[in-house]
Amino acid sequence: MTTEELLLRTAENCSVSDLNALLKDLRENARDLSELAEPLQLLWEAFPEEPEPEQARFCLEIAKLRIPDSPIFRQVLSAAVKVTMPPYLCKLGVLRAIGLRDNSVHPNEIIRRIERLMAIKSGIVTYIFESGRWGMVTNVDALNATVAVNLNEGGALGVGLDKMLTRGYFFKNSVATNKMMTPAKLMQLSGADFRNIVSEQSVVHLSEGAVRAFAERLLVPATLNSEAFDAWFSSNAAPKPAAAPAKRCAANARSLKEMDILLDEELKNGMNDADEAMLASFAAFFDHLKADVAAREAKMLCGIIAKLSERLPESAWEAALAPLKGKAPFWPLDPSAAKLESLEVWGALAVKFSSKLAKITGLVFDEEYLAALAVRLPLKSINVCAEQLDAELLDIVFTRPPLMTSDLILWAWKNRKKHPALEALIKLENVVVALNYSRLPKEWGAAQRELHSLLLDKEDFQKYIVQTAGDDVPALVAALAGADTFTQGERQSLLVKLSRYSTAIRAHLEGGAGSKLLNKNKEDAPLVEEAIYTSLASHRRLTQELHDIINIHQPENREALKTARAHGDFRENAEFDAAKERRNFLTRRRNELESDLAKVNAIDFATIQPSQYVDLGVTVTLAIANADDEVYYFLGAWDGNPEKNYLSYKTKLGEVLRHHQVGDSVTLPDGRSASIKAVTALPAEVLADMA
DSSP: OOHHHHHHHHHHHOOHHHHHHHHHHHHHSOOOGGGGHHHHHHHHHHSOSSOOHHHHHHHHHHHTTOOOOOHHHHHHHHHHHHHHSOGGGOOHHHHHHTTTTOTTSOHHHHHHHHHHHHHOOTTOEEEETTTTEEEEEEEEETTTTEEEEEETTSSEEEEEHHHHHHHOEEEOSSHHHHTTSSHHHHTTSOHHHHHHHHHHHBSSOOOHHHHHHHHHHHHTTTTOOHHHHHHHHTOSSOOOOOOOOOOOOGGGOSSHHHHHHHHHHHHHTTOOOOOHHHHHHHHHHHHHSOHHHHHHTHHHHHHHHHHHHHHSOHHHHHHHHGGGTTTSTTSOSOGGGSOHHHHHHHHHSOHHHHHHHHHHHHHHSOHHHHHHHHTTSOHHHHHHHHTTSOHHHHHHHHTSOSSOOHHHHHHHHHTTTTOGGGGGGOSHHHHHHHHHOOSOOHHHHHHHHHHHHHHHHOHHHHHHHHHHHTTOHHHHHHHHHTOTTSOHHHHHHHHHHHHHTOHHHHHHIIIIIHHHHHTOOTTOOOOOOOOEEEEHHHHHHHHHHHHHIIIIIHHHHHHHHHHHHTTOOSTTOHHHHHHHHHHHHHHHHHHHHHHHHTSEEEEOGGGOOOOSBOOTTEEEEEEETTSOOEEEEEEOTTOOBGGGTEEETTSHHHHHHTTOBTTOEEEOTTSOEEEEEEEEEOOHHHHHHHO
């Protein structure tokens, strides 16, 4: 029976026996299959729309023979692929990656890609041709059509499945495969040895051209030139030992991974010298380091910095590491505004590394920066940073944190005897704020859980919370009402426990506050912090003061501290003590100004039309019993000047007078009786001072 007759018979019933006979015939009788285009078309037209597994396998096998392509065969092949491939791989992205929906991809190439896809398993070694990196496959994401790879140099990478199926190389995880991963080991082999290893260890078939392209990618031009490569690839013996190349040092590393390895070797060999050229090389490396690489390899970068601190003198740290300012995620330019996710690496480090990193941070930046950074870090990192900080500076910065975290409150609680100034942080309002944060990064979760347990279960902490509340029982109960992290049962249990330590709390709850709390509507509007009002002149003056502190006084103070440190012994260094005291004052004042200016409203008093009521921007005349009238200019929070009778509404007298109207009687703070005689506009000279 001829091939044509066999084809026609097979097309009548598509039985498995006929399909197998046809496949055997086509394999044994090599011929131009384009001659069989017409009878093959009849076969595909008769083929079942939902083929059986054996029929589907026939389609995949015959596609390897470079049969004529046609739209109807594409349909048959598509149905066969969906039958033979595991259901979890039959996703749109995977079908596109294997070329099933691309008419420019020949059917036999589709089969080649399918075979490669089925060979990609977790744990096999892969070489990514485009980037020239080795790694280990961890997962095939069929939904997104990507292959997850853990890179040998550190970090992970998601590579498009289409690239991996067309250009990826896959090998068994073996000692032989490991010989191909570094040029030094590879050059100990002959070209024949290399080809044998690739043939034995590859989990997919590689053509001779693919093997050669792979070898060239590994060796040319970094290790061999084109002529030397041709000689090596065709050789049957290992090359003769050449003169050992100059050993690369850590300062000239080409990647973070290489620098990490070389630093380990150099430290092990006792190398601790560093000349100016080496310092410049380190600085240049970090200057060219890409921000995304620094972020991806943040933990390794931290370890490198810690190891560098053992190689370089302290005086060289800033010059070598300055390019990492704002580039390394753990060294943001503005710690108060940085996302917690970028700082998470601090908590992931071993204490020996984080302690070194804290010391380096204080010298590469300054102590104010380290304090501002520490207040946002996980608990164990706060501990190592605090060891590097002056106690007074630490107290100043920590009392005004940009974010009230559980880690900060726990640190204040555990160090309350050493830092009594931070006891104000340990109050229920702050605890509730810290516990209410949701979706915190992993490194902050442990402290949040510990603080939650501390508040619910630890008697000494509960007593301390009651003690810090003092007489302000309503504020304490209101804070507990805002604790969304507590269940109704936990809130009720905590109320009972707190009331045991305070008769005032018990009386307040028995007065009805307890039932209101337990039936609290969570949609109640939160309290809004009162704004501060002042004149345009005062706002401008304070803004200028803040600008001068940030841009003039603090930079000058940092230089003074550096100069004073260079003088050696701090115990009898009056210059250092003075500079440190000046630093603490500037930090404290900067915090105050930033806090106040964030909520201040500047007012142009010239636009205010006085009414009969006492309020900002008016002249108030008081009729004093048994004394002469007194005139005050009622002004903003920072406009007071007793010599000119400029009265701030934030003073005791200002609070007494505000919102009263003409004719009202008032008792002044000094006990005198008075009445509001007149409320008029501010005179021109006062308006000029306030503008």
